[in-house]
Amino acid sequence: MIEEQTSKDISQNRHASSSGQLSLEHLEVVSAWGGASRSASYVFRPTTEDQLHDLMLLAAKSGRSIGLRGGGNSYGDAALNSENILLDMRRMNRILEWNPVSGVIKLEPGVTISQLWQYVLEDGWWPPVVTGTSMTTIGGCAAMNVHGKNAYQAGPIGDHILEFELMLPSGESILCSREENSDLFFAAIGGFGMLGIFTSVTMQLKRVYSGLLDVQTETQPDLASMFDYFEAYVDYSDYIVGWIDSFSKGSALGRGDVHRANYLGSGADLAPSQTMRLENQHLTPNMFNVMPRSIIWIFMRPFMNNLGTSLINMAKYQAGRLGGSKQLRQPHAAFHFLLDYVPDWKNSYGPGGLIQYQPFIPKETARDAFADILRLCQRRGMPNYLTVFKRHRPDDFLMTHGLDGYSLAMDFRITDERRRRVAALARELDEIVLAAGGRFYFAKDSTLRPEVAQAYLGQETIDQFKAMKKRNDPDNLLQTDLWRRVFT
Ligand SMILES: Cc1cc2nc3c(=O)[nH]c(=O)nc-3n(C[C@H](O)[C@H](O)[C@H](O)COP(=O)(O)OP(=O)(O)OC[C@H]3O[C@@H](n4cnc5c(N)ncnc54)[C@H](O)[C@@H]3O)c2cc1C
Numbered sequence: 001m002i003e004e005q006t007s008k009d010i011s012q013n014r015h016a017s018s019s020g021q022l023s024l025e026h027l028e029v030v031s032a033w034g035g036a037s038r039s040a041s042y043v044f045r046p047t048t049e050d051q052l053h054d055l056m057l058l059a060a061k062s063g064r065s066i067g068l069r070g071g072g073n074s075y076g077d078a079a080l081n082s083e084n085i086l087l088d089m090r091r092m093n094r095i096l097e098w099n100p101v102s103g104v105i106k107l108e109p110g111v112t113i114s115q116l117w118q119y120v121l122e123d124g125w126w127p128p129v130v131t132g133t134s135m136t137t138i139g140g141c142a143a144m145n146v147h148g149k150n151a152y153q154a155g156p157i158g159d160h161i162l163e164f165e166l167m168l169p170s171g172e173s174i175l176c177s178r179e180e181n182s183d184l185f186f187a188a189i190g191g192f193g194m195l196g197i198f199t200s201v202t203m204q205l206k207r208v209y210s211g212l213l214d215v216q217t218e219t220q221p222d223l224a225s226m227f228d229y230f231e232a233y234v235d236y237s238d239y240i241v242g243w244i245d246s247f248s249k250g251s252a253l254g255r256g257d258v259h260r261a262n263y264l265g266s267g268a269d270l271a272p273s274q275t276m277r278l279e280n281q282h283l284t285p286n287m288f289n290v291m292p293r294s295i296i297w298i299f300m301r302p303f304m305n306n307l308g309t310s311l312i313n314m315a316k317y318q319a320g321r322l323g324g325s326k327q328l329r330q331p332h333a334a335f336h337f338l339l340d341y342v343p344d345w346k347n348s349y350g351p352g353g354l355i356q357y358q359p360f361i362p363k364e365t366a367r368d369a370f371a372d373i374l375r376l377c378q379r380r381g382m383p384n385y386l387t388v389f390k391r392h393r394p395d396d397f398l399m400t401h402g403l404d405g406y407s408l409a410m411d412f413r414i415t416d417e418r419r420r421r422v423a424a425l426a427r428e429l430d431e432i433v434l435a436a437g438g439r440f441y442f443a444k445d446s447t448l449r450p451e452v453a454q455a456y457l458g459q460e461t462i463d464q465f466k467a468m469k470k471r472n473d474p475d476n477l478l479q480t481d482l483w484r485r486v487f488t
Helices: 002-015 049-062 113-123 138-144 182-188 223-236 293-303 306-323 332-336 345-349 363-379 416-435 450-457 459-472 481-487
Strands: 027-031 038-044 066-069 085-088 095-099 104-107 161-167 173-177 197-204 212-220 239-244 256-263 326-331 354-357 360-362 386-391 405-413
Touching (some): 049 066, 095 113, 113 138, 138 197, 161 182, 182 459, 212 223, 212 306, 212 332, 223 256, 223 363, 293 345, 326 332, 360 363, 405 416, 416 450, 450 459, 450 481
Antiparallel strands (some): 095 104, 212 326, 239 386, 354 405, 360 405
């Protein structure tokens, strides 16, 4: 007990003097994942709930707000808290309980998707929803209610969370599930860290019978074919994702390729214990057995302009078309986390970084709206450099981005010259999205304005969320740059 007290005191002293003065040694410059915005914050890396509580007291004493940060993979300012306190949650990363028979797992919030799948796969389980990078944490994923390439079928990650513990700024810990404190359950998931801190998350995982997926790739000659393909295959595919050549024009507008994948049923893999072994999941560190993947971004950089990317896109599309439809078996990790195998690929965008604009649009209006969006970007001389097309379904979470429709994730390079032009373009795109009944996604956002958030969420939803925040965080201790930009 004495020992415990002593280490707690030491940890408090490390954080600040008793006057609540924050020590400058904690001041760090923190960047949005896309690198287009960064800010200085007092960063702390707690490992226990006691420390979390101490830090909340410290914040109150020092008159600063607290922002939460998981893996820092949100493209914009969702995990930044300029000139205030930022809690990096990655050291709270213990697996608390695991039942390999039922597939139920209880995790601390800093456990990453990478840590999770590597822990459970050899027992025959896989996370039911994963993001395009495995560097995300469970806390960050729950706070944004992330989706995967199976969003149309599995829904967002919140649909697989059984319960979580949420620490409020008062230090009180609340257990939330669909039965207990259900209003908080449906608001904190997707509540971008504004209602409390997830200190544990319990999830149901997905049973798998192989370490491999059956994957099929095909090109699509235009946007209409892309939509038709998705509509034809969603009922028969466990995952589908499309890539669009945003430079294609005229009758080829929206051309691209599609990857779809299915789990292998029981018995389809003759050596599942081998394919599920971790060493058989990863891609080799070298491309073509020669070039280290870690330097690929250096070769990509000269092509990160309109001419270079249009040439790459054309070559990628034509190679896919000439090669024809392909069928292959691919490890789960290689299928889901391809981008992780090109370390630092975002550096190819240059020092200004990138932002992503990802609208979600109902299926009835998405065909016309996506065509308008692609054409508008071209007219403004700013086709985006990476465009990903996904199908989604609605869900029950208060601040959801999900709907029965499609999303188009578009990466825009930011330079001094382009920054204002991209912001102006985003305003024009917002008009198209709102007119089509669309929604936006905080994890990817850098440009949303309060009036646009109000238009798509509705005043009633915003009022409900703010009332819940007032009840759980009466002193408005939990804040981020995103919260201040869009909601205050
Ligand atoms: C290459 C790449 C691919 C991606 N692919 C996808 C994709 O396929 N699907 C998708 O949905 N998203 C995707 N994303 C976005 C990413 O999944 C989300 O931004 C996710 O929230 C990031 O998790 P994180 O741990 O990095 O959280 P951060 O970005 O650090 O934080 C996200 C939010 O969570 C809050 N938060 C963090 N920890 C806690 C906690 N313990 N309690 C309460 N709140 C907390 C933060 O305040 C912040 O609001 C991708 C991002 C990248 C960079």
